[in-house]
Amino acid sequence: MSNSERVPVELCKGVNGLDKVVLREVRGSSAEKSRCNVFIGDILTTLPCFLEQILSMVYLYGGHVTSWKNDHGEELLFVSSKAIFKPPKAIRGGIPICFPQFSNHGSLEQHGFARNRFWSIDTDPPPFPTNSSSKAFVDLILKPSEEDLKIWPHSFEFRLRVTLGPGGDLMLTSRIRNTNVEGKPFTFTFAYHTYFSVSDIRKGCCFGLAYLLLFSEVRVEGLETLDYLDNLKNKERFTEQGDAITFESEASPGNHLLVPDSCYVDKIYLSTPTKIAILDHEKKRTFVIRKDGLPDAVVWNPWDKKAKAMADFGDDEYKHMLCMETAAVEKAITLKPGEEWRGRQELSAVPSSYCSGQLDPQRVLQSS
Numbered sequence: 001m002s003n004s005e006r007v008p009v010e011l012c013k014g015v016n017g018l019d020k021v022v023l024r025e026v027r028g029s030s031a032e033k034s035r036c037n038v039f040i041g042d043i044l045t046t047l048p049c050f051l052e053q054i055l056s057m058v059y060l061y062g063g064h065v066t067s068w069k070n071d072h073g074e075e076l077l078f079v080s081s082k083a084i085f086k087p088p089k090a091i092r093g094g095i096p097i098c099f100p101q102f103s104n105h106g107s108l109e110q111h112g113f114a115r116n117r118f119w120s121i122d123t124d125p126p127p128f129p130t131n132s133s134s135k136a137f138v139d140l141i142l143k144p145s146e147e148d149l150k151i152w153p154h155s156f157e158f159r160l161r162v163t164l165g166p167g168g169d170l171m172l173t174s175r176i177r178n179t180n181v182e183g184k185p186f187t188f189t190f191a192y193h194t195y196f197s198v199s200d201i202r203k204g205c206c207f208g209l210a211y212l213l214l215f216s217e218v219r220v221e222g223l224e225t226l227d228y229l230d231n232l233k234n235k236e237r238f239t240e241q242g243d244a245i246t247f248e249s250e251a252s253p254g255n256h257l258l259v260p261d262s263c264y265v266d267k268i269y270l271s272t273p274t275k276i277a278i279l280d281h282e283k284k285r286t287f288v289i290r291k292d293g294l295p296d297a298v299v300w301n302p303w304d305k306k307a308k309a310m311a312d313f314g315d316d317e318y319k320h321m322l323c324m325e326t327a328a329v330e331k332a333i334t335l336k337p338g339e340e341w342r343g344r345q346e347l348s349a350v351p352s353s354y355c356s357g358q359l360d361p362q363r364v365l366q367s368s
């Protein structure tokens with residue numbers, strides 16, 4: 001798509017005056033229903049509003065998607081009410097980019113530095129082969145500063161395209177290029193650390209195994225029987241048992257609340273399929289996550305004790321979020337000078353009627 005066909009990028013001020021880009025798409029007919037006020041640059045202006053408008057927001061700070069709304073205006077991503085929109089803290093929620101290091105798997109700061117650097121809008125990106133007809137996208141770029149080169153001495157260009165599809169899908173494509181001139185390769189790990197908004201993750205946990213398998217409110221399909229590294233057990237390797245991942249644990253004697261004591265989970269699933277689903281019974285919604293170039297998938301929920309220890313996370317917010325992070329962690333990526341790596345994640349939210357086993361999760365996963 002040539003630049004002249006693109007919808008102009010809507011740049012406005014977000015929390016604490018940080019720059020953010022708003023992407024809008026209109027689902028179905030473009031019937032104009034009303035008008036709304038939006039900032040374009042610093043100017044407040046009135047634009048047509050569409051009832052069936054799909055929206056996403058991307059902060060230049062971190063190249064960070066903080067919002068993804070469906071055509072009913074429902075927010076699909078979780079952002080903490082205590083998120084600190086201020087450097088050097090990364091924004092808690094949305095989709096932080098972990099690069100050039102995932103978690104503490106190396107000597108850099110946790111999750112690397114891309115999530116707390118200021119990215120720029122890439123006005124003239126190299127050609128981008130795509131089969132999407134969407135005009136709602138933004139290209140961002142991150143290059144290392146002098147300070148970055150002191151802690152990670154590698155020249156790179158990190159291009160991120162965020163696209164909102166006409167059907168409401170949210171696509172993130174990363175292109176990372178080694179621009180070292182002295183012939184040095186570099187190695188990195190990576191993740192899209194997506195925080196999904198879910199209904200109460202604790203529900204349906206403590207009624208015994210049969211209840212769990214059939215009625216857990218939130219469950220993950222696609223990772224069963226896979227090997228994982230457990231971050232809570234010194235990255236020891238285990239094999240996932242059972243039909244699906246639910247968030248249960250043994251209730252201790254005296255726990256009459258019918259909620260589990262703790263389902264603190266922090267696991268890196270290895271060699272995962274290209275499609276993973278999060279089924280949310282209560283919201284009757286299934287998130288389908290498709291990925292390319294990202295073999296691993298991290299599942300994280302801090303549960304109550306860890307939540308309380310985090311300054312930028314509400315004590316009870318763990319109940320309504322689940323991180324499903326598409327990643328390249330176990331086998332780090334190495335790029336020689338001039339080489340480029342691509343990693344793509346595509347998110348869809350589809351209505352589901354997961355009730356009394358009506359929904360066959362395999363069908364969700366197998367459909368294209």
Ligand SMILES: O=P(O)(O)OC[C@H]1O[C@H](O)[C@H](O)[C@@H](O)[C@@H]1O
Pocket residue numbers: 103110111231266267298299300323325
């Ligand atoms: O608190 P953060 O640095 O954002 O990290 C939040 C979490 O991210 C990932 O899921 C890691 O696997 C966890 O070990 C970590 O606790």
